Structure formats: structure tokens, C-alpha cells
Amino acid sequence: MQDQYLRRIEYLRISVTDRCNLRCQYCMPAEGVQWLPHDSILSFEEILRLMRISTQLGFRRFRVTGGEPLVRKGILDFLQESAQLPGVDDLMLTTNGLLLPEMAFDIKSAGVQRINISLDTMDRDRFYENTRGGDVSKVIQGVFRSLEAGLNPVKINVVVVRGFNTDELPSFLTLAKQYPLHVRFIELMPIGVSSEQRSDFVPIQEMKELLGLEDDIPIKDIPGGGPAEYFRPNGFKGSIGFISALSRHFCNTCNRVRLTADGKLRPCLHSKHEVDFREVLRSGISDQEIMKLFAQAVWHKPAEHHMNNEAWQDTRVMSQIGG
Ligand SMILES: Nc1nc2c(ncn2[C@@H]2O[C@H](COP(=O)(O)OP(=O)(O)OP(=O)(O)O)[C@@H](O)[C@H]2O)c(=O)[nH]1
Ligand SMILES: C[S@@+](CC[C@H](N)C(=O)[O-])C[C@H]1O[C@@H](n2cnc3c(N)ncnc32)[C@H](O)[C@@H]1O
Ligand code: SF4
Numbered sequence: 435m436q437d438q439y440l441r442r443i444e445y446l447r448i449s450v451t452d453r454c455n456l457r458c459q460y461c462m463p464a465e466g467v468q469w470l471p472h473d474s475i476l477s478f479e480e481i482l483r484l485m486r487i488s489t490q491l492g493f494r495r496f497r498v499t500g501g502e503p504l505v506r507k508g509i510l511d512f513l514q515e516s517a518q519l520p521g522v523d524d525l526m527l528t529t530n531g532l533l534l535p536e537m538a539f540d541i542k543s544a545g546v547q548r549i550n551i552s553l554d555t556m557d558r559d560r561f562y563e564n565t566r567g568g569d570v571s572k573v574i575q576g577v578f579r580s581l582e583a584g585l586n587p588v589k590i591n592v593v594v595v596r597g598f599n600t601d602e603l604p605s606f607l608t609l610a611k612q613y614p615l616h617v618r619f620i621e622l623m624p625i626g627v628s629s630e631q632r633s634d635f636v637p638i639q640e641m642k643e644l645l646g647l648e649d650d651i652p653i654k655d656i657p658g659g660g661p662a663e664y665f666r667p668n669g670f671k672g673s674i675g676f677i678s679a680l681s682r683h684f685c686n687t688c689n690r691v692r693l694t695a696d697g698k699l700r701p702c703l704h705s706k707h708e709v710d711f712r713e714v715l716r717s718g719i720s721d722q723e724i725m726k727l728f729a730q731a732v733w734h735k736p737a738e739h740h741m742n743n744e745a746w747q748d749t750r751v752m753s754q755i756g757g
């Protein structure tokens with residue numbers, strides 16, 4: 435469907451849990467995040483109902499995210515049921531990769547076509563520190579297990595943070611050269627804990643200069659519904675992508691809305707405005723009525739974000755929104 439700014443909205447990002455088995459420094463505080471109680475979280479049946487209704491409004495891409503989606507009990511059955519819904523053309527997952535060594539083949543069998551894995555550093559000690567306890571070897575194993583399982587494309591999300599991983603950009607470039615992996619460098623967004631980290635922000639232009647990619651021509655053949663701009667230098671098996679949420683935002687071509695784990699439809703990543711669907715789903719009203727409310731919420735999607743306004747503060751951290 436279209437929103438009031440005539441953008442075609444067809445991509446629903448679904449956060450299936452606010453919980454996570456990591457605590458990345460830029461995403462979640464070390465302590466103090468209250469987990470949602472079980473009955474506040476949408477059940478898989480409720481999510482499937484909303485997905486089915488949204489397909490009737492023209493939604494066709496669905497990304498399952500979190501928190502960490504793979505920690506939710508029953509996730510594989512949910513993925514399988516989602517993949518079978520008529521109108522679901524593109525079912526995708528964003529994960530921190532820790533559980534992929536054991537789950538990648540089952541995820542593929544469930545009907546997920548492609549996967550995005552977050553990996554900000556390949557250094558064991560840095561990863562441990564940044565994620566407050568994670569084991570990077572599991573994530574790297576998970577990346578290669580995903581390739582073996584036939585998930586395609588496998589994309590790697592690298593949030594670039596000054597003084598933390600800028601020196602590793604060339605190693606990630608080598609990774610995309612040697613393997614069919616699509617490494618995307620992401621600008622740090624000032625959301626939740628990161629709103630106090632503005633000096634750690636690295637603009638895409640600086641990343642491109644560091645990598646010697648300023649003059650390359652973008653390519654268009656990487657499957658995806660997101661805002662990344664991709665490049666494939668000569669001799670690369672994979673590609674390099676950039677997600678420039680701040681320095682050159684892509685809101686005028688935005689195609690998505692988000693569903694939080696507690697059932698709020700969030701028309702923009704960076705707007706506090708949310709519409710509660712949990713109570714609507716539990717109130718016994720018809721699919722037709724729900725569709726009307728869903729369409730209204732999408733129609734009122736904001737034109738763009740205001741992340742460059744330093745006074746802006748969200749009430750949620752990124753793990754609660756789903757990225
Ligand atoms: N500003 C902004 N950033 C986004 C949006 N969607 C995703 N991102 C950021 O882009 C990064 C990668 O997101 P992914 O979950 O991998 O999804 P994607 O890039 O949409 O996925 P593809 O379909 O593979 O292109 C994350 O850091 C997100 O927070 C958005 O709508 N607005
Ligand atoms: C919130 S996580 C949820 C899914 C999963 N746990 C993971 O890490 O992939 C989704 C994406 O958001 C990114 N992210 C989190 N906080 C961010 C921030 N402040 N700026 C940019 N990206 C961020 C993560 O790196 C990850 O790629
Ligand atoms: S980025 Fe993903 S893995 Fe890291 S704390 Fe946030 S939700 Fe968890």
C-alpha cells in the first residue's frame with residue numbers, strides 16, 4: 435500500500451522478542467532493561483494473523499528480528515508457518531549469529547531464504563568486550579554454516595564505531611573478497627544508549643575513503659528490501675554495502691514499518707509514535723477492522739527521521755525496536 439507521501443510500503447520488520455543473549459554496548463545498557471512479561475509479548479498466532487492481514491494490504495517482505503530472534507522458543511515452527519503464508523514472498527532473519535552453528539540448516543529448511551548476521555569485529559577480545567561476554571568464534575562458525583546451508587545472500591552487518599572497529603574495515607573488505615558474503619558498513623544511529631555516543635559516529639564518506647571505494651559505481655543485483663548501496667570491486671566473490679542512515683538518509687524511499695514484540699506498530703524506526711495492536715488483536719474484532727486500523731497507521735508514517743536533532747530522545751533502546 436502507499437502512505438500519505440506516496441511511498442510504497444511493503445516490508446514489515448517483526449521483533450519477536452526483546453530478549454537477547456548479548457548486550458552490545460551501542461544497543462543495550464549493561465543493566466536496567468526490564469524484560470517484557472510473557473503475556474505482554476504477541477503470541478506467534480497473533481503475529482501470523484497480523485502478517486496474513488498485512489499481505490492483503492500488499493506487504494510481501496517480512497524480516498524477523500529482535501532482541502535476538504533465535505532465542506525465542508518455537509521460532510523454527512513460527513518461521514515455517516510464516517514461509518507458508520500466501521503473499522509472503524521474502525522471509526528474512528536478522529540475527530547476532532551465536533546460535534547459527536546449530537540452527538542454520540533448520541532455518542533454511544523452515545523456508546527462510548536469506549539471512550543478515552551482525553558482526554562488528556572479528557577480534558576475540560574486542561567482541562567479548564563490546565557484546566559483554568560473546569564468543570566471536572561461534573558467530574564466525576555461524577556465518578560459514580549459513581553459507582553451507584544455502585542461505586543466500588548471507589549479509590554481514592558491521593556498525594562502524596570510531597575508536598572501536600575503524601581499523602578492521604580492511605579485514606572485512608578481505609572477507610567479502612574471499613567469500614560470497616555481502617558486508618554492509620552501517621552508520622551508528624543515535625538511538626537509546628547510542629544517543630550519547632555521537633562523537634563515535636563515522637560517516638559513510640569517511641568509510642569509503644578508508645577503503646578506497648569513493649569512485650566505485652554501485653551495483654543493483656544484490657537481493658534485498660533495505661536501504662544499502664552495494665559495490666563489487668574487481669575479483670570479489672561477495673560485495674561491500676553501506677547504510678547511511680544519517681549522512682545521507684533514505685527516508686524518501688522508505689518501504690517499511692515495524693512491529694515491536696509487545697505488539698506496537700511503529701511506523702518509523704525513529705519516531706516515538708506507535709499504534710497498539712496487541713489490545714486490538716485481543717479484543718475480538720474482525721480481520722477487516724484490523725486491516726483498516728493497520729492501513730491508517732501506515733498511512734500516517736512520518737516523512738523522515740530527525741536523528742540529526744540532538745535534543746531527540748527515544749523511550750526505547752534499539753533491542754526493543756528491532757533495528
Ligand atoms: N534509518 C533506518 N535504518 C534502518 C532501517 N531499516 C534497517 N535499518 C538499519 O540497517 C541495518 C541493517 O538492517 P537489517 O536488519 O539487516 O535489514 P535490511 O538492511 O533492511 O535488509 P535487506 O533486505 O537485506 O536489505 C540495521 O542497523 C538497521 O537498524 C530503516 O528503516 N531506517
Ligand atoms: C537490534 S539488532 C536485532 C537483531 C539481532 N539481535 C542482531 O544483532 O542482528 C538489529 C540490527 O540493529 C543494529 N543496531 C543496533 N543498534 C544500532 C545503532 N545504534 N545504530 C545502528 N545500528 C544499530 C545491530 O547491529 C543489528 O545489525
Ligand atoms: S545488537 Fe542484537 S545482539 Fe546486540 S544487544 Fe542488540 S539485539 Fe542483542
Ligand code: SF4
Pocket residue numbers: 683684685686688689690701702703704736737738739
Ligand atoms: S528513519 Fe523512518 S522514514 Fe527513515 S528510512 Fe527509517 S523507518 Fe523509514
